[in-house]
Amino acid sequence: MTFRSETAYDQESTDESSITEVESSREETATGHFATSEIVTVYVGKKRRAYRVHRALLVSKCPYFRGSLTGAFPEGRNNEVYLSKDVPEAFSWFLTWLYSGVVNVIETKQDACIAFETYLMADRFITVELKNDLMDAVRRFYARTRMGVELLEVLAKHEGFEGKLKSFGLDQLAYDLHEYCGKIDLDPYMPSSPVRSAINAFLAEGSSTAIDTFWAVRNWAFRDGVDPSILEGCYYHEHSSGSPACKFCS
Ligand SMILES: [Zn+2]
Secondary structure, eight states, rough: OOOOOSOOOOOOOOOOOGGGEOOOOOHHHHHHHHTTTTTTEEEEETEEEEEEEEEEHHHHOHHHHHHHSSSSSSHHTTTTEEETTTTTHHHHHHHHHHHHSOOOOOEEEOHHHHHHHHHHHHHHHTTTTHHHHHHHHHHHHSSSSOOOHHHHHHHHHHTOSSHHHHHHHHHHHHHHHHSSTTTTTTTOOOOOOOHHHHHHHHHHHHHHHHHHHHHHHHHHTTTTOOOOGOOOSSSTTTSTTEEEEEOTTT
């Protein structure tokens, strides 16, 4: 299930006709406790794509909205929220999870980039359950796909983020480079593969993320770690192993 507005990703969307009424295919949407909830209009991105969402769901699932919609902020009183720095596709993925309880399947690296943006959005929404579900989906995808530069480029747009997604991404990239590009070559600047060429170009930009990537790849040689994507259980989740809050532990 996906949620899409009537406009393209990067088209301006401020008029009422473009507003997307968010509906769930699940029966509980029609009969559940939030079906009679007030509706909040959430404007996402610089072009203000509009989504209409049940207020009760936002408040019950996300501490961020609990604060912004139930506090003294003007937007809470008007049932309007503005997320100008967020990506509309990521908010659509968030809504899929909010209404269905599951995250979209990641089939391509473009999907993966949306999943990364959704994770970073969930981080700001303080929605840990969604972050952990996204982490599982991301790991399933990279169990069959080599990590490229895609996550680094997303992280570079969000410098300062130090969560589990970054930990997994750098670990997986380091593992893939060492596993598939030759364990004897410890120098990530060696242009021995197309992946390395892309990584080298990213490293040459000299960003904080690039520096972290350089050291993650170099230090992996001394860790002798297993493939991060196939570790079982709560690796890269945001709780200690054994938490009753996680499906892997219940
Ligand atoms: Zn867990």
